[in-house]
Amino acid sequence: MSVLIFRLNGVPDDEAADVRALLDEHGFAYHETTGGFLGFGVAGLWLLDDSHKAAARAVIDDYQRSRSARLAAEHEAARLAGRAETTPQRIARHPVQSLFYIAGAAGVLYLMLWPFLTLGR
Incomplete structure (x- = not known):
């Protein structure tokens, strides 16, 4: 049975592409849904095999931790250089x-x- 592994609502395109690439790289079978015409649906990535949920979640969590640290470092560098708004x-x-x-x-x-x-x- 399919299980929602990653919501795409409000996610930047580069992050969504990175998560898709991670799932492909690690061999997780998934499909993607959109929010629909009016946006009432669930936009997300769904694992086709729910037995892989823990492993896929661990991969995504690692990616998000590293992305968060990278973006925080970039913002801090921009702030120190006077480029941050x-x-x-x-x-x-x-x-x-x-x-x-x-x-x-x-x-x-x-x-x-x-x-x-x-x-x-």
């Missing part, structure tokens, strides 16, 4: 989007506090 730079690059997010957060905060602010009236 900071929050003020991101806000300056997308001012309208930033204002929309701040207004939304303020609106949610107001709606959450409104019952307490009107409690004494």
Whole structure:
């Protein structure tokens, strides 16, 4: 029976390609599904033989640990070199989007506090 081994929702294309290559390299038979037309389905990689789940999961976990360490080192190097984008730079690059997010957060905060602010009236 097939078993979901790796979800593809929100995964960068390079990571998905690397995981496919790892599964091929280690000889795991799998098939891929998409989220469907409206995105309600499960986009993922499914092992065809569930008895290989532990071994495949170990291979993917090792890959993800090394990828995480590599990306963290790259980000730290970019930060030290002054190439990493900071929050003020991101806000300056997308001012309208930033204002929309701040207004939304303020609106949610107001709606959450409104019952307490009107409690004494």
